[in-house]
Amino acid sequence: MKKTKKLLGALSLALLLGLIVGCGGSEDKKTTASGTDLQKIKDAGVIKVGVKEDVPNFGYMNPDTNKNEGMEPDIARLIAKELTGSEDNVEFVGVTAKTRGPLLDNGELDMVIATFTITDERKETYNFTTPYYKDEVGFLVRKDDKFTDTASLDGKTIGVVQSATTKEAIEKQAKELGVTFKYQELGSYPELKTALTSKRIDAFSVDKSILTGYVDDSTEILKDGFSPQEYGITTKKANTELNEQLNKSIEKWKQDGTLDKIYKTWNLD
């Protein structure tokens, strides 16, 4: 009885390991076939893009029109036109800071345009294009609390979104100013806004232009801003060809003013 149990245990363990190795194996095959990835997208005739659905002006799912609106979906449509000939050939997939990485890895998405901040650490895992937007970190606070600048938040609880670079940026700034903060990491921006309203946190911190979408009568954005964050279009590490193509496009649109026009449409500058 005992022996069969042990045997069963060993067997299931072996199966589990096999599963993991199996997954790893298929991963490897995909990377070796990378050269044709750009062609594959063109053949498919539709690009799958991960965008935010909860960031007004950047990537927002409008519940009235049921359409993805904002600067980032607009860029995605431009890319679709470039790659497939029509800007309607985009399939939008809503992502959060947490899901955008894994969705790229498993091939669910061709690219992510979702306020993805470029860092050296992240560059080891994914390809980033040249930045299409730059923004600094800021704080959204309740008016009643009368905070004036970053230093006045000393010892307070700062709410940041999980999987974002915000916390590191604040940490660095706090060290420079000689102050300390407590942190709460929550899953999404709306959750953070709710936490601010219910006084769970004293400040909601993320990139300033994202914050502008969440200001209301009882809250304000502090003037202070720091550590500029650069957003890039993200693709799988193996898709170098696609990355180069996107890089070229971004450079082109930067120079001919196409991007500027999009920013104006969405009140971003």
Add this chain to the structure above:
Amino acid sequence: MFIIANAGPFALYRWEALFKDWRLFADAFLYTILLAIGSLIVAMLLGIFFGSLSTMHNKLLNLISRIYVEFFQNTPLLIQFIVVYYGFPLISPMLTFSTTTIAIICVGLYHGAYISEVVRSGIGAVPKGQFEAAYSQGFSYGKTMRYVVLPQAWRIMLPPLTNQIVNLIKNTSTVAIISGADVMFTANSWSSINLNYIPAFAVAGFLYFILCFPLANFARKLEENNKKAYTR
């Protein structure tokens, strides 16, 4: 071996990074254990209390116990967390509890309802004849329970009870949603910065497994013993 070579999500250097930061996961593991123990105490107290209420011959007490059980069994744990975390402070600043307190109370209340049902059905499973026999020997209600019914009910209750404990341990991971630094949250938070999500969640799953597996095994063994005790 090719997994190790490439830079995919399974790459070896990601696992190395994880073992370098083992302290983070060790702390998270301890926090999960703390939550589990805390909420288990709450759940046991509530479960025994409401379970006994429901076996008493009093309509009002039965009803109270019923309401408690039905409410917590039929609403998701996640909603209870969100309501207490975001909603309560809006009612009054006095109701602002720490993340740990919320986790222990919510998981405790939720599983208290299930344990209450385990207690009720355990006592209910003891044949009526046992009560009658005890009464006929002059035992009072309390003594009947203590010397005749509970020793038999206990045996019936134990396996489902251990299953509840396993579920309770797994459900403590809900605290991650309100920023409590347990195993789930740490895996999430740590892997989001360096994108090593495969090792992070594999290890998180493993940590829950080594907590729950021995308990689940224990429950099965108890069940086998029960079978032997009642069959000749």
